[in-house]
Amino acid sequence: MTNVLDRIKAYKLDEIAARKARCPQGEIEALARQASPVRDFAGAIQARIAQGDYALIAEVKKASPSKGLIREDFQPAALAAAYQAGGATCLSVLTDAPSFQGHEDFLIAARAAVDLPVLRKDFMYDPWQVAEARSLGADCILIIMASVSDAQAEELEAAAEAWNMSALIEVHDAPELERALALRSPLMGINNRNLKTFETSLETTRDLAAQVPEDRILVSESGMSTAGDLATLSGYGARAFLIGESLMRQQDVEVATRTLLSNPVRMGATT
Numbered sequence: 001m002t003n004v005l006d007r008i009k010a011y012k013l014d015e016i017a018a019r020k021a022r023c024p025q026g027e028i029e030a031l032a033r034q035a036s037p038v039r040d041f042a043g044a045i046q047a048r049i050a051q052g053d054y055a056l057i058a059e060v061k062k063a064s065p066s067k068g069l070i071r072e073d074f075q076p077a078a079l080a081a082a083y084q085a086g087g088a089t090c091l092s093v094l095t096d097a098p099s100f101q102g103h104e105d106f107l108i109a110a111r112a113a114v115d116l117p118v119l120r121k122d123f124m125y126d127p128w129q130v131a132e133a134r135s136l137g138a139d140c141i142l143i144i145m146a147s148v149s150d151a152q153a154e155e156l157e158a159a160a161e162a163w164n165m166s167a168l169i170e171v172h173d174a175p176e177l178e179r180a181l182a183l184r185s186p187l188m189g190i191n192n193r194n195l196k197t198f199e200t201s202l203e204t205t206r207d208l209a210a211q212v213p214e215d216r217i218l219v220s221e222s223g224m225s226t227a228g229d230l231a232t233l234s235g236y237g238a239r240a241f242l243i244g245e246s247l248m249r250q251q252d253v254e255v256a257t258r259t260l261l262s263n264p265v266r267m268g269a270t271t
């Protein structure tokens, strides 16, 4: 039985092979070395949380396999600027074309419009892709535990470290979280959406949060749309949130971002 994630992995491996044939490791590394200096993605999230604020990773997302086209008027630079003005801490930009109608140029344009660190949101299997991400300017990569072996995850994380980039480790269940804890990255993403079935429930974060050690930053991912959702997830221990669709559906993205982030539960504050 093949699921969505398996299908994505199959075409992604073909895509990687074709790209590597056009631009071998040495060449992509040379391009990566010329890229704009790395912005500290994990550090920005850590700093925002330390201030008692929520850290928002705001996603530039045109379409998804489960929802189709999400936003008609899609201008990555303007959207990035709106996210930054609305209070986002970092950006995530989808670069996968077949399933998300993403593009490398969207990441380049979005990052150039702001001074926030940027996650390249794509399906990573090969250290070559990490160098490619850096060559585009990306500051962070995604490692989806459901789609890689332990050895692959370790190899991708090591590549991110070698480029001074952050890595967001994504899990959806307890066995994946267990495997993820063998890695070093402080950024532990709990995806509320099952990438094999698209089923989405904030209870995923509730059920796994207790198993995330204190020294990791819990990032709740997917399926959030209101300040109330953030408050609920904050009750489970999440202080960082990765949000795309609900913000992409708003006419005024800056106002929507600011509204979403209003009313944070200030840690340690008494009422």
Ligand SMILES: O=P(O)(O)OC[C@@H](O)[C@@H](O)c1c[nH]c2ccccc12
Residues within 6 Å of the ligand: 059, 061, 121, 122, 144, 170, 191, 221, 222, 223, 224, 242, 243, 244, 245, 246
């Ligand atoms: O649009 P949402 O429901 O707010 O979700 C954003 C982000 O979490 C989601 O796009 C995502 C999480 N993990 C992924 C892995 C690949 C592609 C996309 C994703």
